[in-house]
Amino acid sequence: MEIVTRFAPSPTGYLHIGGIRTAIFSWAYAKKNKGKFILRIEDTDMERSTPEAVETIKAGMEWLKLDHDGDIIYQTHRIERYKELIKLLIKQGDAYYCYTSKKELDQLREIQLKEGKKPKYDGRWRPEKNKELPEAPNNIKPVIRFKTPKDGEIRWKDMVKGEIVVQNEELDDLIIARSDGTPTYNFCVVVDDWDMKVTHVIRGDDHLNNTPRQINLLKALNAPLPEYAHLSMILANDGQKLSKRYGAASVMKYRDDGYLPEAVINYLARLGWSHGDEEIFSADQLSEWFDFDHVTSSAAQFDQEKLDWINNHYIKNTATEKLADLIKPKLIDNQVKVIDGQVLNSAIKLYQDREKNMNTFSEDILFFFKQVQPSEELKNKYLDENSKSLVSICIDGLEQQTWTNENVNNFLKEFVKKQEIKFPEIAMPLRTIIAGTDNTPSIGSIIFVIGVKETKKRISSFLG
């Protein structure tokens, strides 16, 4: 049988890292088994679903190259199908109309909670043998409830949590159609997974409590049961739930914050899954190695520092041209008018080993394209009369050189000898003037890339 997985987000907010990791695992499991990976938008909540959120989901999936099979499925396009099956359940006697108002339900919940009980619908409209139902009020539009079995238990072997048992008496008769006739989540999921032949339902463990309800529904529909895998949550680095300001933001925020998609995939996949001691792996490798035997059942904390480390790894190992394409727009955002491709490539090569983020990367090499003023603190630290005159002598000598990287660096070494100074005594003032900072790679190489003309220009404007 062909393995079919799906990612089924609801377009009501951001697609955050927890959601994305679910998508990654579902994608990887389908790939690994040469199966299908479906993207389904669960937009039955018209109030909260937005087209923008749909776009965010698409953009995020595309950025991470999590390609799905077939067209995107929208639940709102399938309403008729759900209604048809709801009718069937009513006909079978597995569903019934309930006229309890929201207000009454709220009161019921309140009382039950006060009594220390689990809030549950009390089944007052549930048809039963020899039971007299109340007169249906004509001022209330009924919802449709599913007749959950009263006895017995639901049991399944979860692919990550193992054996799970829930007593049916813990469950109540869930609403499958609202009073306006529209179907609700638990019902739509069941119908879709069945119709789409989903074999493995992979989702966050916040859905764990929905699973027994869904299994009951599936049984009533006489549909086959899929396998279930409930992934543990991702927690913020303080051990708390992900919040908007921490991690729950759109995945696209990670792109905007300077992360490479390869790094995000790698980090998230490693968070909660392992392949021995492997820390660095590509999406392709993931799709070859992925299995549920090595998915952790406990929640994991998100660690930005490790993400940064992985991001640095990918920056170090990404082709210069590709990095250049990513950096160019950022330079333009920083008011750089003309970008010399050669200079950009050289700057990237000089810097890529040390960068853990594409944004700081582009900021760090900004000075190649436009003069960056050092802080007063830096000026005071490195630029006194003595060092200024050294810089002045140095640039005069530099002008005489045949312009190669080697020559520039050799000249600086000779200069230090001649002047009987230590290297930093000339390197730091030069860094301050040319780069506007005291942290740079080889200053000789930087001067070489920037060119003698520009170097002299910056020095002259500085020395006045």
Next chain:
RNA sequence: GACCCCAUCGUCUAGAGGCCUAGGACACCUGGUUUUCAUCCAGGCAACAGGGGUUCGACUCCCCUUGGGGUCGCCA
């Protein structure tokens, strides 16, 4: 409150009863390389939540306690 899930270094994890003197990675610390910073290299610190069982033997299996998380919507 009820129900469900979870529990190895600060963090992510390896671990399928003897391979464990508990391994790797991030972070941190020390040293080396370096022209500053970073990269890189070498080394170091650091954990089986507690208590009972089962067993010749338990990080691993069972139970309890404790702690954390989730769910209890005409949301998904």
